[in-house]
Amino acid sequence: MRFAVLTFVFACVRLHAETPSFEQRKLAMIDAYAHHNGSGDYGYAEIAAKLWRHEDAAWCSQKLEQLLAAGPTGDMFWMFPVTSIAYVDRGQLTESARQALRRSWRTYMPYRGDTENHFLLYYTCLYLMSQMWANQPGDSWYTGNSSEQNLEEARQWIEAWVRLTTTRGQGEYDSPHYMGVYLLPMSYLAAWASDPAMKKRAAMMLDWLIADYAAENLDGLFVGAHSRVYESQLVEPWNGVSSDFGWLWFGAGRPLAMPDNYALYYLLSSAYEPPEVLKQIGMDRSQPYTHRERKRTRNRWRFHDELHGPVYKTTYVRREYAVGSDQGGVLQPIQQHSWDVTWSVPDARGVQNTFFTLHPYSSVQELQTYFVFNPDGATEGVVKSKKTYDSPDKFLGGSPFEQIVQDHDTVIALYDIAPETRFPHVNGFFSRDLSEVVEDKSGWIFMRGGASTYIACRPLQSYSWKPIAGGGRRLFSLYLKNGFVVQVAAASEFPDLASFGKAIAALPLEFRLDPVPSVRFRSLRGTTVEFTYGMTPRLNGVPVDYDHWPLFGGPFVESEVDSQRLILKHGSFQRTLDFKNLTVADAGN
Amino acid sequence: MRWLFLFAMLPAPLSAQFSLYVCMTVTREYVVGAKLPPSGLFLKGADGRWQHAGYNHPFIFSLDYDPSDPSILYLAAGNGLIRASEHGEKWKILTGSDVTELRDVSVDRNAPGTIYFAHSHGIRVSRDRGATWEEIGTTLHRKFTEAVRADRRQAGALVAGGEEGIFRSEDSGRSWHIAGAAGFQVTRVEQSPHDGCEWAATTQGGGVFASHDCAKTFENTGRIGVGATLYDVAFDPMDVKRIAVAGWGPGIAISEDGGKTWQSRNTGLPVPEVVSVIFDPVVRGRVYSSVRDDGLYVSNDAGRNWSKQGLDGSVINRMKFVPSDVGK
Numbered sequence: 075m076r077f078a079v080l081t082f083v084f085a086c087v088r089l090h091a092e093t094p095s096f097e098q099r100k101l102a103m104i105d106a107y108a109h110h111n112g113s114g115d116y117g118y119a120e121i122a123a124k125l126w127r128h129e130d131a132a133w134c135s136q137k138l139e140q141l142l143a144a145g146p147t148g149d150m151f152w153m154f155p156v157t158s159i160a161y162v163d164r165g166q167l168t169e170s171a172r173q174a175l176r177r178s179w180r181t182y183m184p185y186r187g188d189t190e191n192h193f194l195l196y197y198t199c200l201y202l203m204s205q206m207w208a209n210q211p212g213d214s215w216y217t218g219n220s221s222e223q224n225l226e227e228a229r230q231w232i233e234a235w236v237r238l239t240t241t242r243g244q245g246e247y248d249s250p251h252y253m254g255v256y257l258l259p260m261s262y263l264a265a266w267a268s269d270p271a272m273k274k275r276a277a278m279m280l281d282w283l284i285a286d287y288a289a290e291n292l293d294g295l296f297v298g299a300h301s302r303v304y305e306s307q308l309v310e311p312w313n314g315v316s317s318d319f320g321w322l323w324f325g326a327g328r329p330l331a332m333p334d335n336y337a338l339y340y341l342l343s344s345a346y347e348p349p350e351v352l353k354q355i356g357m358d359r360s361q362p363y364t365h366r367e368r369k370r371t372r373n374r375w376r377f378h379d380e381l382h383g384p385v386y387k388t389t390y391v392r393r394e395y396a397v398g399s400d401q402g403g404v405l406q407p408i409q410q411h412s413w414d415v416t417w418s419v420p421d422a423r424g425v426q427n428t429f430f431t432l433h434p435y436s437s438v439q440e441l442q443t444y445f446v447f448n449p450d451g452a453t454e455g456v457v458k459s460k461k462t463y464d465s466p467d468k469f470l471g472g473s474p475f476e477q478i479v480q481d482h483d484t485v486i487a488l489y490d491i492a493p494e495t496r497f498p499h500v501n502g503f504f505s506r507d508l509s510e511v512v513e514d515k516s517g518w519i520f521m522r523g524g525a526s527t528y529i530a531c532r533p534l535q536s537y538s539w540k541p542i543a544g545g546g547r548r549l550f551s552l553y554l555k556n557g558f559v560v561q562v563a564a565a566s567e568f569p570d571l572a573s574f575g576k577a578i579a580a581l582p583l584e585f586r587l588d589p590v591p592s593v594r595f596r597s598l599r600g601t602t603v604e605f606t607y608g609m610t611p612r613l614n615g616v617p618v619d620y621d622h623w624p625l626f627g628g629p630f631v632e633s634e635v636d637s638q639r640l641i642l643k644h645g646s647f648q649r650t651l652d653f654k655n656l657t658v659a660d661a662g663n
Numbered sequence: 664m665r666w667l668f669l670f671a672m673l674p675a676p677l678s679a680q681f682s683l684y685v686c687m688t689v690t691r692e693y694v695v696g697a698k699l700p701p702s703g704l705f706l707k708g709a710d711g712r713w714q715h716a717g718y719n720h721p722f723i724f725s726l727d728y729d730p731s732d733p734s735i736l737y738l739a740a741g742n743g744l745i746r747a748s749e750h751g752e753k754w755k756i757l758t759g760s761d762v763t764e765l766r767d768v769s770v771d772r773n774a775p776g777t778i779y780f781a782h783s784h785g786i787r788v789s790r791d792r793g794a795t796w797e798e799i800g801t802t803l804h805r806k807f808t809e810a811v812r813a814d815r816r817q818a819g820a821l822v823a824g825g826e827e828g829i830f831r832s833e834d835s836g837r838s839w840h841i842a843g844a845a846g847f848q849v850t851r852v853e854q855s856p857h858d859g860c861e862w863a864a865t866t867q868g869g870g871v872f873a874s875h876d877c878a879k880t881f882e883n884t885g886r887i888g889v890g891a892t893l894y895d896v897a898f899d900p901m902d903v904k905r906i907a908v909a910g911w912g913p914g915i916a917i918s919e920d921g922g923k924t925w926q927s928r929n930t931g932l933p934v935p936e937v938v939s940v941i942f943d944p945v946v947r948g949r950v951y952s953s954v955r956d957d958g959l960y961v962s963n964d965a966g967r968n969w970s971k972q973g974l975d976g977s978v979i980n981r982m983k984f985v986p987s988d989v990g991k
Contacts, residue, residue: 147697147699150696185741186763193760218755219755375806446766446807450892455690459694
C-alpha cells in the first residue's frame with residue numbers, strides 16, 4: 075500500500091513541472107488501488123481496479139465472495155462498487171463469484187437514501203444491473219419487481235433528474251466532495267448503458283458537470299459558494315475530492331495523496347477526458363471574469379410553498395484569487411457555505427488559503443425543512459456524522475439571518491440575527507496562512523493572502539479574537555445587527571499592503587445598523603453598491619435582477635433557465651449541448 | 664373471505680389471536696451508507712421472542728394490514744410503500760421513484776383494496792391494492808403529511824395530519840378542510856375502536872386534540888404535552904374511556920376519562936422520552952411503549968409500572984397488533 079501511494083505521489087510531484095498526460099494521470103490513479111499491497115484493505119475498489127487491469131482474477135473472485143459472504147452494507151455506496159465490478163468483470167470472475175454477486179441483489183435491500191446523490195447512485199446502479207440481468211422475475215430482486223420494471227423506474231428518475239438539472243440547476247450543487255457522486259453515475263451510464271439515448275444523455279451530462287466545476291476552479295480548487303462541503307475542506311480547499319478531478323481533467327493543482335474512490339470509479343467506467351474547450355475553461359485565468367449560476371435548493375418538505383427555491387451564485391475569478399457567493403439564507407441544510415475569498419498559492423496542500431464570515435446557525439426548524447425528522451433528537455442525530463453542526467465556533471452552514479451581495483471582487487454580507495437564535499453572534503475565519511493582518515484605525519482589517527492577494531474587511535460592529543485549534547483566529551462579534559464589507563485586489567495592483575489599505579480607506583463607505591443593517595459602498599472597481607438587509611441590493615442604482623439570473627452566465631459558459639441548452643465557449647472553440655434533442659455541436663478548432 | 668372482512672371491522676375483536684408487529688430501527692450509530700444493525704419489521708413470536716421479518720431496512724415508519732388477509736402487511740418505508748406478504752417475509756415495493764420517506768399507511772376498512780399513505784410531499788391512494796397510485800394531497804397548502812387514516816365509519820372520508828394541522832376530506836381526498844390544530848404540526852391521528860365518531864390526534868407543541876363529532880372538528884383536550892412533542896396516541900380496545908399518549912418530556916400519560924384529564928405514568932421507564940404506545944387488544948391493562956434508543960417496555964397495570972421487554976437499543980416508530988390466526 076505504502077509503496078503504491080508513494081509511487082503515485084512521486085509520479086505527481088516528479089511530473090508536475092512537466093504535467094503528465096491525461097492517460098498517465100488516469101493510470102496512476104487506478105494503480106494506486108490496483109497495486110495496493112500494504113496493510114490497508116480497499117475491498118471492492120481494489121477488486122474493481124485489478125479487474126480493470128486484468129490482474130489477479132482468482133484473488134478478485136475469492137475476495138468478492140468473501141466480502142459478499144460477510145453481508146453487504148452501505149446502501150447505494152455498496153451498489154456502485156459492485157456495479158462497477160459486474161461491468162469490468164469481462165469474463166474474469168469465477169461463475170461462483172458472479173452468482174454470489176447476482177444473489178446479493180436479491181438478498182440485500184439497499185436504502186434509497188434522502189439526498190439527490192443517494193438517488194442518482196441508487197437508480198444508476200439499479201438501471202445498469204437490471205440491464206445486465208434482463209428478463210428476470212420480481213422474486214430475483216430485492217425490489218420484488220422484474221428487471222424491466224426496475225429498469226423503467228430507474229430510467230424515469232434519471233431522465234427526470236437530467237431534465238430538472240438542465241432547466242433549474244442541481245439541488246446539491248457545486249459540492250467539492252459530492253461532485254464525485256454525480257460524475258460517477260454519469261460516467262457509468264456513458265460507458266455501460268445499452269440504450270443509445272441514455273448513453274448519449276449521460277455523456278452530455280459529463281460535459282455539463284465538468285463545465286460547472288471548470289469555470290469555478292482556481293488551480294484545481296473548487297471556489298465560492300457550495301451546497302455541501304466538509305469543514306476539513308472548507309478551511310483547506312485542496313483537501314477533497316475536487317482536487318482529484320482538477321488534477322485528472324486539467325492537470326491543475328495536486329491530487330490527494332490517495333485518490334478518492336469516486337475518481338477511481340469514474341476512471342474504471344468512461345474515463346471521460348474533457349474536450350479542449352473545457353480544458354481551456356478550466357485553466358485559462360489570463361483575464362478576470364465574473365461567472366453566474368442559478369441552482370436550486372434541496373427539497374424543502376416543510377415551511378415553504380415551493381419544493382425548490384432559487385439559488386443565485388456569483389463567482390469572480392482571476393489568476394491571483396477568486397471571490398464567490400450566493401444570496402445568503404438557508405439554501406441547504408447543515409453543510410452550506412455561502413461566500414469566500416480563495417487566493418492562489420503555488421502548492422495548496424495543507425494551506426488554509428481562504429477567508430469568509432458567517433452566522434453559525436443551528437436549528438430544528440432548518441432540519442425539519444429539509445428532512446422528515448421528528449424534532450426531538452434531530453440535532454444530536456445530525457451531530458453523529460456532522461460534528462460541528464451544533465457548535466458556536468463552527469465555520470459551516472447557512473443562516474436565515476445572513477444576506478449577501480457581490481459585485482466583481484466586492485462582497486457585502488449583512489446580518490440581522492434574531493435574539494432567540496441558538497448562537498447569537500457572527501464568526502469570521504482568519505486563516506493561520508494569512509501573511510499579514512493589520513487592524514487599521516479606520517476600522518478596516520487589511521490582510522495579505524499568499525504572495526498574490528490583498529483582502530480588506532470592514533466589520534460593521536466591534537469584535538474580539540478567539541484562537542482556532544491548529545492555528546489562525548476566529549473573529550467573534552456578538553452584535554445581532556452586523557455585517558462585513560470585503561474588497562479584494564491583486565497584490566500586483568499596489569506597491570504594498572499599506573498602499574492597498576490607503577486606497578481602500580479612501581473609498582466612500584456609509585453604513586447604519588438600525589433598524590436593519592444598511593451599507594452604501596463605492597468599490598475599488600467603481601461600482602456603487604447599496605445594500606439594505608431585507609431589500610434587493612442595487613449596483614450603480616440598478617436593482618440586481620434576480621428574475622433573469624441565468625442558469626449559467628459568463629464568458630465561458632451560458633445557459634438560460636428552462637432552455638436545456640448549454641453553450642461552452644473559449645476562443646475559437648465552441649460546444650453547444652442540446653438536451654431536448656440530445657445533440658452536441660462543435661465549432662472551432 | 665367475507666367473514667374475515669366483517670371480523671376486521673369489529674371494534675374490539677374478542678376471540679382472535681394477535682401478533683404484535685413493530686417498525687423499529689437501531690439508529691444510534693447509523694447514517695445512510697453505514698452498517699445497519701438489524702432493523703425494520705419485527706414480529707413477536709408465540710414463544711415471546713422477536714423475529715426479524717423481511718429485509719433489513721433503516722426506515723419503516725408505519726404499518727397496516729389487509730383486513731381481508733392479515734398475512735399481508737403494508738409498510739410505509741423509506742424506499743416506498745412495501746407490500747410485505749407471508750406475515751412480513753416477502754416484500755415488494757409498490758411505488759416508484761416519485762415518492763420518498765413515507766410516514767404513515769392506512770388500509771380502508773370499507774374497501775380493503777384501497778390503501779392510503781402519507782409521505783414527505785402529500786398523500787397517495789391506490790384503489791387496486793397498490794398496482795396504481797394517485798396523488799390526493801395536491802390541494803393541501805403545505806404538502807408534508809405525517810398521518811392519514813381512512814374513516815371506517817364513512818366510505819370516502821379521510822383524516823390527515825400535516826404541517827398545518829388536521830384536515831378532513833369527505834370525497835376521497837379531492838378536497839380537504841381544516842378540522843383542527845391549525846398551525847400545529849400533527850404527528851399522529853387515530854380513530855377510537857369503540858366509537859367511530861371519537862378521534863384523537865397528537866401534535867408538535869400543541870398537545871392532544873380530540874374530536875367527538877366524527878372528525879368534523881378537533882379541539883384541544885386536557886393539558887398534556889403542550890410545548891413538547893407528542894408522537895403517538897392509542898385508544899384501549901378493552902376500556903372505552905382509556906387513552907394513552909406518548910411524548911418527549913411527558914413520557915407516557917394516560918387518561919381514564921376519555922381525554923378530559925391525564926396522569927403521568929412513567930414509573931420504570933428510564934427517561935420520559937417515548938415515541939410510540941399501544942394497548943394489547945386481548946389482555947386488559949397491558950400496554951406497550953417504546954423509549955427512544957432503548958427498545959420496548961411493557962406495563963400490565965395500564966402504565967402504572969413498566970418493565971423492559973426487549974429490542975434493546977432500538978427506536979420503535981410504530982406498533983400494530985395484527986390478527987394472526989386468520990387469513991391463511
